[in-house]
Amino acid sequence: MKRIAICALLLLATMASAQTDNPKYDKALAESLGSDDYGMKSYVLAILKTGTNTTADKETTSRLFRGHMDNMGKLVDEGKLIVAGPLGKNDKAYRGIFILNAKTVEEAAAWVATDPAVQGKLLDVELYPWYGSAALPEYMKAHEKIERKKP
DSSP: HHHHHHHHHHHHHHHHHHHOOOOOOOOOHHHHHTTTTEEEEHHHHHHHHEOSSOOOOOOHHHHHHHHHHHHHHHHHTOOOEEEEEEOOOOOEEEEEEEEOSSSSSHHHOOOOOOOHHHHTTTEEEEEEEEEEEETGGGGGHHHHHHHOOOO
């Protein structure tokens, strides 16, 4: 038993010494992005899927999806929507994802509820806590420089 305790202590000491400070660490940037010690933070992942409204006419569908795109732009401008994009065809009826800069699933649900395609039930949403790089919001600055056409 004593051997196991000694081995466990040695393992913990090795793990602790394996973690080193990053010489490129930018404290001000990390704090401004809400980063933890690992450069990560909590977000909310939204999976958008085909909604229950299958009766909408073409004009209504077009109007609601135009509103969906406009609402995404608004959420991006507000710093709430960090990543968005469609998914390829799949057997789950998943249409796309959002990564929302929300502290809670409830906060993200309120933001997603402003989407006209969600309101019109053309899209349903599943929300999950997600842990990722705190630098994700920074990629939008680069994207704006490479985006030739706006949706």
